[in-house]
Amino acid sequence: MNKLLLGAAASVMLAQPVLAQDKVLTIAGSGGVVKEISERVFLPAFEEATGWSTKFVAAESNILLEVRTMVASGQMLYDAMEVSASAYPQAVREGLLEPIDYKLLDPNNELPDKAKKEFGVVAASYSTVPVQRLDKNPEGRKMESWSDFWDVEAFPGPRSLKQQPEYNLEFALLADGVALDDLYDVLGTEEGVDRAFDKLDELKPHIPVWWTSGAQSVQLLSDGEVFYSTTYNGRVGKLQESGIDVEIMWNGGALHTSHVGIPKGAPNYEAAHEWVRVRTMRPDLEAEYVKHLPYPNFAPGLFDAMTEEQAKTMPTYPANADLQFVANEEFWADNIERIRERFDEWLLE
Amino acid sequence: MSARSYLWLFLPALALLLLFILAPAADLLRASMFDPDFTTEHFARLVTRGVYIDVMLRTIRVSLIVAVCCTIIGYPIAYFINLQPRSRQTILLFLILIPMWMSILIRTFAWIVVLGRDGLLNEALAAVGLIDEPVRMLFTSGAVLAAMVQILLPIQILTCYAAMTEIDFDLIRAARVLGAKPRQALMRVFLPLSLDGTITGLVIVFMLSMGFFITPALLGGRQDTMIANLIEFQVQRLNWSFAAALGLVLLLLTIVMIVLLRGLGRMAARRILKAGL
Structure with missing residues (x-):
């Protein structure tokens, strides 16, 4: 009986890992249109899934500079961040990123290998x-x-x-x-x-x-x-x-492929994984996102939901990719x- | 009480100077020489590669041109304002202050609108039939100079004006009474008396030009890179030590040039005072 109760409690906790209303996830990413569309598509989905609120910080070109300073000072303000294709190897080498826990993120192994890097998940290609x-x-x-x-x-x-x-x-x-x-x-x-x-x-x-x-x-x-x-x-x-x-x-x-990663010392490591899931594994959201920005990722089943005309503007559309x-x-x-x-x-x- | 007992009044200013000028400058020196161990490679790179010397010389040259242009244009304007009745002076000064309060970024962007291929100037020139094809004006040294002069001109005008208001007009009258023609009174009394303030203005404009960043970045081409642009560039590249070395060089160059300019200015002023024009 006790075990059952514990199990039930655990499953409730797993289903709603983070319920507290005052929890805020801080995400750093590109400004401009990218920010605009993210705020319309992904952030509400994340908020709905977790009950957290979100803060999206537009950091244009020197995001690595910011994160390096934050890591050095032990004061990490971001929970998740965009890691551009070129920033990724450097961020990894300097130890600015937390490893991604794929057991937590993708327990059913739905993401293709190409999408999964040790310290980031492919969020977009351009x-x-x-x-x-x-x-x-x-x-x-x-x-x-x-x-x-x-x-x-x-x-x-x-x-x-x-x-x-x-x-x-x-x-x-x-x-x-x-x-x-x-x-x-x-x-x-x-x-x-x-x-x-x-x-x-x-x-x-x-x-x-x-x-x-x-x-x-x-x-x-x-x-x-x-x-x-x-x-x-x-x-x-x-x-x-x-x-x-x-x-x-x-x-x-x-x-290029860019990633979403979790910076070293991020205050909300587990909730950040939920954000990574929302950002990289939801074909419904991703289809909506690429309607505005042709930066497709590897969300399972993404291209099924797309017209040919739209697919042609995508960098990963086979005729373009070749x-x-x-x-x-x-x-x-x-x-x-x-x-x-x-x-x-x-x-x- | 002797003057000495009031020396403590300097303490706040001294503390400010120490905390916000000297300490950061010392840190800059440290950052440029320790990367992380002691090294002179950054300074060596600065002096051994011709391109950086070019950038330093260009920064000084551009700043000098801007300072001299601002002086030549600003001095007569300040003189003119000074001659107006009080109420009109206020209005004219206000007209000069308004653009000065506007952000440099905005004023620089305004120049893009004016100088672009499809910009106001090109369209105007095409409309009156002076050109057939748009002329490249953006991303040239001329664009940088024009914008810098326009941006810094109010500072020179105000400094000159401030110096001129302190001149006792009775001295001019005295010169006239003693038989000087208006031109002579202007050249031999007014000009020498306003010279110190004018040189101060020139030095201020020069100093500000040395650190100019946005305007050359937006209006110039790669041939217009100044030291401040290089610093920003190196910070973007995460080469903090090299950026620190550049910053230190900029600081030293500026100080040396200020001392030189002031010295030369004083010398010229003394000669003018002695010999007249």
Whole structure:
């Protein structure tokens, strides 16, 4: 009898792990549209499931900086956080993340292996893609490849790239004729890096401004300050809606996966897992989310609920995915110090 | 009571200086030399790679140009205001204060609207038929200079004006009574008396320019990078020690330049006072 009671109590507690009304889960993530949609889709679902309230903190580009400071001071303010593709290896190396307890998160093993990392679950995928202003193209011509992006004779006009070496070196090598599959073999050698920088040298005079935030890249395209620029695929829909004649060139884009993780010393470790579940494993919510932002994740059964038209705007839509390379974050984590210093000084030259 | 017994009145200011200026500066020095063990690599990197020297020289050059432009434009405006009746002076000063109270970020963004490819200036030039294709004005050094001068001009005007209001106009009258032409009275009495305040304004504008960050970041290209931009960049890159070294260099450069500018300014003032113009 006693055991039964205990069992019942335990199951009640499991079903409603956190009932207290004054409990607040603090989540850090991107601002802008991402924040807007998260607040509409995921946060209410989490609140409904747990009875907790939530606080979503928009931390633009330096989330790692914040978390590192919080870990150092022993004062972690976030329970869960977005960990971008490029931040993940570094965050892991510096021990800024708690391991994910998959027994707690995914007891029935529904997530594919690809989605599960030791310190984070894939929450979204996105691409860094070149975008062209169709109305600025020469009559009857359209960019098809990175070679076209580099071809300032055939496609005159100012261009922009992100102010960082990551993926730009890959893009330069693709423009120089390297095949998608050989990209990181070439880049892994000193000559490969030199080759990429030589190729970037060609384009440098035609880049009046290097963008530093996604918002800026979109603004530059929208104002016509540049005709061609890389940007994140999720930004392009809004741009098109506002009447700007732009198109993504999926060929040679960089595909990234980002994660949701739990920072070291998070005050509510278990509740954070519930948030991770809501964020990564609910196809109904995810379908709603990708209606607004084409950053799909591995929520089981997601693509079943989607029209083909919608699926085509997704970076993981097979026709798009085949044209892209998967950004190798391990490579960048290992080589970034060396290459970045060179890139930063190259920019100033 | 002697003056010495009032020295304790300096204590709050001293404490403030120690806590919020000297201590952080010392910490900056520590951060730039210990990463985590003692190292001079960051300073070595600064002086051995030409690109950083270029950025330092550019920062000084841009700041000097801005300070001189603000002085040339600001001095006559301050003089003009000073000549107006009291009530009109208030209105004119207010007109100068309003833009000064606006955030630098907003004023910089306003320049983007003016200078963009499809911006006001390009459209105006195209409308009157002066250009066929939009001219690139954004992301140029000219854009940075124009915006910095516009942003810092009120400071120079106000400093000059403050110096001018303290000049006893009886001195000008005395000069006129003694036979000086209006121009002579202006050049040989008024100008030298207002010179010290003008130099102070120039130094303040120079000092503020040295740390300018938002304007070159938004309106300039990579060829307009200033030290403050590099610092921000290195902090973003999590290279705190190198950023600290840059910060220290910026601090030292600014101090050296201020001393130099003040010294040169005083020398020039003395020469003008002695010889007249």
